[in-house]
Amino acid sequence: EAQVTQNPRYLITVTGKKLTVTCSQNMNHEYMSWYRQDPGLGLRQIYYSMNVEVTDKGDVPEGYKVSRKEKRNFPLILESPSPNQTSLYFCASSSLAGRGTDTQYFGPGTRLTVL
């Protein structure tokens, strides 16, 4: 089954404790992206990757890191989480159609709480 998986689905942590949210897709997609969703602010893009070893900042990259060492995986790293990073996080992937993205496939989300 074609899917995007995220782990963990739920996480409660404390300020400053480094964490990684994993994202994996089995559709051989070139493009992967991370979003956060907050009430009143909607979905905002954090980072995206057009292919292996190619990453770029989205609209809200501060406090986050990503890496794309393999095509299927795109982990999101919070080196020193703060309470304002409490949010619902989504990973998405798509193939590339022409010079841009095609239909986006989303993971189930990771609900992160930073105390």
Next chain:
Amino acid sequence: KQEVTQIPAALSVPEGENLVLNCSFTDSAIYNLQWFRQDPGKGLTSLLLIQSSQREQTSGRLNASLDKSSGRSTLYIAASQPGDSATYLCAVGETSGSRLTFGEGTQLTVNP
């Protein structure tokens, strides 16, 4: 910077009604536009993708239109059902093809 607006924020209709959800964007130089559905506590599911060169796309009871010059898209749902209750989001892909900007969504409730 692209801004995407969806009106109304919430909509409640009786079962069987045809309805239209609206999406407007400020920069008409887009690569594509997608409509998504989000159920509570779940991820997003893509419904329709319209390329910038297209005017509309159809899937079952859903029809999405795109008018780039006016910066508008509509999602038409025919013969609505309670199972259509969800939040509907539109997302605009910028001309580079690499970034998406989302609207805040319209929360739809279809009452039996």
